[in-house]
Amino acid sequence: MPTPNDEPTDTESQSNDIDIYPMPMFARMEVTDMEDSTDWYREVAGFREVAPLPGIAHLRYRKYADVMLVPADESERPEQAAQATSELAGNGLSLTLNVENETVDDVFERTQSHDATVVSGPEATPWNTRQITLADPDGYRLVFTEPVDTELDFETAMDSLDSE
Template identity: 35%
Template structure:
């Protein structure tokens, strides 16, 4: 596992660390970079990673006492190679699928999931990888 400074990462307060770690590993193919046990031996913090720079820190809810509501208005977006493969994995794991896979006008195929603590996760892949940014914007504007 490669170690590098993280210029930005997301920290999520989770109600059940063991279940959350399992969900992120099983549904999203994340791997543990580091797990920090508390005095009781239970994991209180876990640094997990999907692809390079797709890092999340899961923190046991009891360690984040001042967190009032999980993720209201926040959606984590991850770029993936094959949304349909993740859709199949999510279905097999009985994950909550809110939408998709669906093709968006901005040249993306997306799958929207809800994790065990209510955080929204969008998995996104480009549909036509030959289109550049201006091509996509022109297409969207022409459809308005």
């Protein structure tokens, strides 16, 4: 019998990926094309569909990293009807996801096979990570990040920034 400190096996981890639980936070994102966006999140960003819901796509990258895609309703914003929703949807929003069971390079490889938009990266950051930033079909930005030196503590990384 596993103890609370045991790491889940890959099979256990995958089954937990679609468990329904109270989410401490999730992003609700309006999209212009549900099918295209849902496909993008699964194929390019590596999300899984949690539960089929009418008119909503509930997707999960990993435990506690969920998004809800909902169709954009332009009737709620008549003053913006002249502008395309795709120009409005992703404006100013980015989600940062710490990779697990994959690397930033794995994410980059998926983008290449799907001709996805890479905003920046893969690149090293001064705060001891590598990251890649993608733009989804509506302009929302997803930043996938991973630690470079897992032995380096945060304070040391920040001190090295101060000395530059």
